[in-house]
Amino acid sequence: GAVVSQHPSRVICKSGTSVKIECRSLDFQATTMFWYRQFPKQSLMLMATSNEGSKATYEQGVEKDKFLINHASLTLSTLTVTSAHPEDSSFYICSAIYPNQPQHFGDGTRLSIL
Amino acid sequence: AQSVTQPDIHITVSEGASLELRCNYSYGATPYLFWYVQSPGQGLQLLLKYFSGDTLVQGIKGFEAEFKRSQSSFNLRKPSVHWSDAAEYFCAVGARAGANNLFFGTGTRLTVIP
Numbered sequence: 001g002a003v004v005s006q007h008p009s010r011v012i013c014k015s016g017t018s019v020k021i022e023c024r025s026l027d028f029q030a031t032t033m034f035w036y037r038q039f040p041k042q043s044l045m046l047m048a049t050s051n052e053g054s055k056a057t058y059e060q061g062v063e064k065d066k067f068l069i070n071h072a073s074l075t076l077s078t079l080t081v082t083s084a085h086p087e088d089s090s091f092y093i094c095s096a097i098y099p100n101q102p103q104h105f106g107d108g109t110r111l112s113i114l
Numbered sequence: 115a116q117s118v119t120q121p122d123i124h125i126t127v128s129e130g131a132s133l134e135l136r137c138n139y140s141y142g143a144t145p146y147l148f149w150y151v152q153s154p155g156q157g158l159q160l161l162l163k164y165f166s167g168d169t170l171v172q173g174i175k176g177f178e179a180e181f182k183r184s185q186s187s188f189n190l191r192k193p194s195v196h197w198s199d200a201a202e203y204f205c206a207v208g209a210r211a212g213a214n215n216l217f218f219g220t221g222t223r224l225t226v227i228p
Contacts, residue, residue, distance in 0.1 A: 006157065043204060043218040044158075093157050102148060103216060105157040 006106025
């Protein structure tokens, strides 16, 4: 069964709306969670690394104020796309790790901004 | 610099035929190598991984991969493909067993013909 749950699976909203995506590790405490973005027919691009209780580390070119990440507990990280615009439409995937284990991925969130 | 190359963007095979998906990597340290599979609209599922030891690793769903250090390759194979194997396959390399971001290849889309 799934070890990482991502919610919602699909979001359609108007431009200017803020959207929150949740990533939960179901049966383990994730020391680190990652947020990826995937454009159609392309690979995953790491957006940020999220460690519980500390600020997220963003990859170059990713706007911190645009993509807010909160990792309040060892089982939950959230990504908030603030004031979303059509160019933010994408597939967002989170992953979680436990020390010395491979990343477990969520099923992704399809975000469509009208 | 770290990079992963999957030379084949799209491969089509007949059901029951053998399959080999190519992956070449460039990494400055000892690589930890992974193959993930992604079905449409979903997250990534780990097929197999290589950390050390036997260079031929077995994974789920009948897949295997062979690590060849001299060729910087980690090709994925399956003796007999099933229609349900149609998906996108990603090769990835990381710094160590369970942490850090992964560097993904651009993926190979597998189509299976009945």
